[in-house]
Amino acid sequence: xxxxxxxxxxxxxxxxxxxxxxxxxxxxxxxxxxxxxxxxxxxxxxxxxxxxxxxxxxxxxxxxxxxxxxxxxxxxxxxxxxxxxxxxxxxxxxxxxxxxxxxxxxxxxxxxxxxxxxxxxxxxxxxxxxxxxxxxxxxxxxxxxxxxxxxxxxxxxxxxxxxxxxxxxxxxxxxxxxxxxxxxxxxxxxxxxxxxxxxxxxxxxxxxxxxxxxxxxxxxxxxxxxxxxxxxxxxxxxxxxxxxxxxxxxxxxxxxxxxxxxxxxxxxxxxxxxxxxxxxxxxxxxxxxxxxxxxxxxxxxxxxxxxxxxxxxxxxxxxxxxxxxxxxxxxxxxxxxxxxxxxxxxxxxxxxxxxxxxxxxx
Amino acid sequence: xxxxxxxxxxxxxxxxxxxxxxxxxxxxxxxxxxxxxxxxxxxxxxxxxxxxxxxxxxxxxxxxxxxxxxxxxxxxxxxxxxxxxxxxxxxxxxxxxxxxxxxxxxxxxxxxxxxxxxxxxxxxxxxxxxxxxxxxxxxxxxxxxxxxxxxxxxxxxxxxxxxxxxxxxxxxxxxxxxxxxxxxxxxxxxxxxxxxxxxxxxxxxxxxxxxxxxxxxxxxxxxxxxxxxxxxxxxxxxxxxxxxxxxxxxxxxxxxxxxxxxxxxxxxxxxxxxxxxxxxxxxxxxxxxxxxxxxxxxxxxxxxxxxxxxxxxxxxxxxxxxxxxxxxxxxxxxxxxxxxxxxxxxxxxxxxxxxxxxxxxxxxxxxxxxxxxxxxxxxxxxxxxxxxxxxxxxxxxxxxxxxxxxxxxxxxxxxxxxxxxxxxxxxxxxxxxxxxxxxxxxxxxxxxxxxxxxxxxxxxxxxxxxxxxxxxxxxxxxxxxxxxxxxxxxxxxxxxxxxxxxxxxxxxxxxxxxxxxxxx
Numbered sequence: 001x002x003x004x005x006x007x008x009x010x011x012x013x014x015x016x017x018x019x020x021x022x023x024x025x026x027x028x029x030x031x032x033x034x035x036x037x038x039x040x041x042x043x044x045x046x047x048x049x050x051x052x053x054x055x056x057x058x059x060x061x062x063x064x065x066x067x068x069x070x071x072x073x074x075x076x077x078x079x080x081x082x083x084x085x086x087x088x089x090x091x092x093x094x095x096x097x098x099x100x101x102x103x104x105x106x107x108x109x110x111x112x113x114x115x116x117x118x119x120x121x122x123x124x125x126x127x128x129x130x131x132x133x134x135x136x137x138x139x140x141x142x143x144x145x146x147x148x149x150x151x152x153x154x155x156x157x158x159x160x161x162x163x164x165x166x167x168x169x170x171x172x173x174x175x176x177x178x179x180x181x182x183x184x185x186x187x188x189x190x191x192x193x194x195x196x197x198x199x200x201x202x203x204x205x206x207x208x209x210x211x212x213x214x215x216x217x218x219x220x221x222x223x224x225x226x227x228x229x230x231x232x233x234x235x236x237x238x239x240x241x242x243x244x245x246x247x248x249x250x251x252x253x254x255x256x257x258x259x260x261x262x263x264x265x266x267x268x269x270x271x272x273x274x275x276x277x278x279x280x281x282x283x284x285x286x287x288x289x290x291x292x293x294x295x296x297x298x299x300x301x302x303x304x305x306x307x308x309x310x311x312x313x314x315x316x317x318x319x320x321x322x323x324x325x326x327x328x329x330x331x332x333x334x335x336x337x338x339x340x341x342x343x344x345x346x347x348x349x350x351x352x353x354x355x356x357x358x359x360x361x362x
Numbered sequence: 363x364x365x366x367x368x369x370x371x372x373x374x375x376x377x378x379x380x381x382x383x384x385x386x387x388x389x390x391x392x393x394x395x396x397x398x399x400x401x402x403x404x405x406x407x408x409x410x411x412x413x414x415x416x417x418x419x420x421x422x423x424x425x426x427x428x429x430x431x432x433x434x435x436x437x438x439x440x441x442x443x444x445x446x447x448x449x450x451x452x453x454x455x456x457x458x459x460x461x462x463x464x465x466x467x468x469x470x471x472x473x474x475x476x477x478x479x480x481x482x483x484x485x486x487x488x489x490x491x492x493x494x495x496x497x498x499x500x501x502x503x504x505x506x507x508x509x510x511x512x513x514x515x516x517x518x519x520x521x522x523x524x525x526x527x528x529x530x531x532x533x534x535x536x537x538x539x540x541x542x543x544x545x546x547x548x549x550x551x552x553x554x555x556x557x558x559x560x561x562x563x564x565x566x567x568x569x570x571x572x573x574x575x576x577x578x579x580x581x582x583x584x585x586x587x588x589x590x591x592x593x594x595x596x597x598x599x600x601x602x603x604x605x606x607x608x609x610x611x612x613x614x615x616x617x618x619x620x621x622x623x624x625x626x627x628x629x630x631x632x633x634x635x636x637x638x639x640x641x642x643x644x645x646x647x648x649x650x651x652x653x654x655x656x657x658x659x660x661x662x663x664x665x666x667x668x669x670x671x672x673x674x675x676x677x678x679x680x681x682x683x684x685x686x687x688x689x690x691x692x693x694x695x696x697x698x699x700x701x702x703x704x705x706x707x708x709x710x711x712x713x714x715x716x717x718x719x720x721x722x723x724x725x726x727x728x729x730x731x732x733x734x735x736x737x738x739x740x741x742x743x744x745x746x747x748x749x750x751x752x753x754x755x756x757x758x759x760x761x762x763x764x765x766x767x768x769x770x771x772x773x774x775x776x777x778x779x780x781x782x783x784x785x786x787x788x789x790x791x792x793x794x795x796x797x798x799x800x801x802x803x804x805x806x807x808x809x810x811x812x813x814x815x816x817x818x819x820x821x822x823x824x825x826x827x828x829x830x831x832x833x834x835x836x837x838x839x840x841x842x843x844x845x846x847x848x849x850x851x852x853x854x855x856x857x858x859x860x861x862x863x864x865x866x867x868x869x870x871x872x873x874x875x876x877x878x879x880x881x882x
Contacts, residue, residue: 228751230742236738248707
């Protein structure tokens with residue numbers, strides 16, 4: 001977890017007050033690399049024979065300024081924010097839960113299996129809550145094996161969570177194709193939750209109210225991690241497990257709890273995407289949100305508010321990029337190229353800045 | 363012990379001339395001169411921090427001297443790197459093993475040379491056959507280095523030095539983890555190697571080994587070479603005489619003027635609770651000694667010192683008492699009530715406090731602010747947290763108060779504690795451990811690495827806590843410190859208590875004797 005420690009938010013209230021130095025370093029370490037990333041990617045677009053300016057403008061236009069696009073962007077934020085909440089807990093506690101996609105898909109499949117059946121006998125709100133709780137439970141359970149291995153055997157969770165994600169993705173497919181298959185359709189998919197039974201839209205829009213679940217999750221996680229004794233314990237485990245043991249914390253138990261919470265939130269993301277947007281799970285569906293959110297959470301340095309901003313930014317690129325793929329022919333993957341370039345340049349700027357500070361000190 | 367080849371060549375194999383080496387805040391070597399003669403086993407004796415390791419690092423090419431120089435076979439040379447040291451014929455067997463555990467012994471021995479110069483497995487076996495015949499060394503070439511015994515691993519390292527045609531072989535605390543049988547074998551091997559004309563440097567803490575295997579004994583203390591027993595002189599002394607002469611040199615007080623025969627009498631203002639340890643054992647781990655049958659009572663208001671060479675189980679004892687290490691058996695009682703089944707947090711709450719020697723990576727979270735580090739062991743407790751919610755005002759007020767009370771010099775209570783100096787971190791830790799209703803206190807090397815002023819301050823706090831009625835267990839490798847503060851001193855050796863000495867005029871010699879291993 002060295003990398004995470006290196007860019008761990010310095011716990012210093014005084015530093016939050018903007019000074020000239022702070023603005024300067026913000027420009028140098030944050031804004032500069034982002035602009036540079038756009039520039040590099042523009043070059044890549046040029047080489048590939050596209051007009052970068054047209055592409056960027058189109059993405060922003062479709063992602064933010066067209067009414068329909070903005071609504072899609074805000075709807076897309078819901079699962080991304082829940083993944084972000086899941087990752088903030090884990091990363092702050094020094095745990096690399098990279099199994100979010102498996103936890104997400106299994107949560108989604110279970111929600112899609114339960115929802116359409118339960119809604120025939122129970123009111124909508126009970127169905128929705130039941131789906132979300134079930135998905136959280138499934139997500140948490142899917143993280144249990146890596147949790148126990150890490151907590152009691154010291155097995156590296158990066159490997160185990162990734163393995164569990166491969167298994168989870170395949171298992172979700174098995175469930176869709178063999179067990180929860182909707183006999184009424186020809187494409188393999190689960191039964192569908194009718195649109196009128198899904199999470200409500202915001203009045204006068206098509207924005208899923210899942211957005212608020214996502215926002216609430218990130219904000220609650222942020223406050224818990226920064227303002228409560230429980231969050232402080234997790235942060236100590238993350239920053240220095242040896243000190244945590246010395247301080248009398250049960251590192252093993254806390255590790256398992258972190259996995260459960262992180263997996264649960266990833267599962268909830270799956271449920272919210274199903275009962276809010278899609279209504280069913282098709283075979284081979286895997287939006288792979290979790291791995292896309294990892295760099296965003298790092299860019300935000302595990303800060304909830306900054307994470308919301310970065311998630312919005314990414315959702316714009318994602319939605320805009322989808323449209324651009326259809327219209328301009330730049331593949332959707334280009335969004336990831338842009339985010340990855342940004343991340344590398346930001347990390348580089350951070351490193352250079354630390355070198356500079358070290359030189360100044362000596 | 364007649365093998366003495368210095369007359370043959372007339373020159374030492376390697377000579378250190380007026381070497382000084384400083385690190386920030388410490389003079390590790392202060393004008394040390396040392397001659398290593400072919401055919402001799404030269405023993406270096408000294409307490410922790412006497413400067414032995416630094417001397418070895420200079421010879422092994424890991425460090426460069428600030429002053430002085432090194433002569434090899436009469437020529438002035440610089441040893442710029444470990445491979446340069448090997449090329450100059452200086453082989454080192456370090457205290458901690460340097461073999462790659464997943465490679466075979468043969469692969470380990472072949473490491474380092476460029477591929478076109480490697481003799482290959484067959485060439486290696488041929489070279490080994492000669493060495494093996496001469497010295498009775500037999501290493502299993504195809505075994506994985508991680509799977510052979512400690513003694514065998516050491517032999518592999520010695521073989522490596524011999525393969526490089528070393529003329530000097532340094533054995534750095536080679537016997538510290540070995541059985542008596544293994545030590546005997548190593549001793550005979552050293553004699554044979556010396557007889558073949560090598561210069562051997564043998565570092566040990568055990569006086570008997572020094573006297574049994576050494577031709578020449580040099581004693582280091584606080585970076586200086588304070589005594590040397592040349593072979594001619596050693597031969598004229600019998601073992602008891604040699605022992606007492608060496609112990610005197612090793613443990614004599616440095617500044618005679620301030621020699622306090624016993625600790626200053628302390629008033630005792632209150633009685634709290636006794637700390638009672640009985641038959642405590644823990645299992646050994648790879649590289650760490652276990653504890654065997656430790657029984658000790660620290661009465662309320664008493665300071666009991668734990669002396670011993672570093673790494674003889676002191677840290678394990680402290681951790682076992684604090685609840686950070688599982689016991690194999692035994693009981694720990696605080697004020698009569700057993701606590702050995704409780705967690706570290708629960709023991710802290712009951713008043714059993716542990717000040718660890720690892721200030722930066724165990725005691726604190728370096729990137730967290732001072733104010734939170736002051737409460738690290740009481741997270742979630744009122745009034746600083748209410749129903750789990752942080753009460754910023756109370757936390758800050760508490761920090762301000764502790765900063766004032768313990769004179770912690772810091773830019774502010776929000777400063778990450780890792781940015782403070784060692785002395786100020788120690789003040790913060792003292793503030794944390796002594797807060798609330800402390801009943802028993804374990805100090806582990808409380809003045810290690812501190813400057814003069816902070817040492818005096820820490821010692822005053824230790825005395826104060828005994829005055830307040832706490833039962834104090836003081837672990838230290840500094841004998842002067844123990845003699846200044848303790849009422850009784852227990853000496854630990856290989857995970858056992860070798861003896862307990864009442865502090866008094868004779869304590870220095872009694873403790874010193876126990877530390878280097880009492881004559882059988």
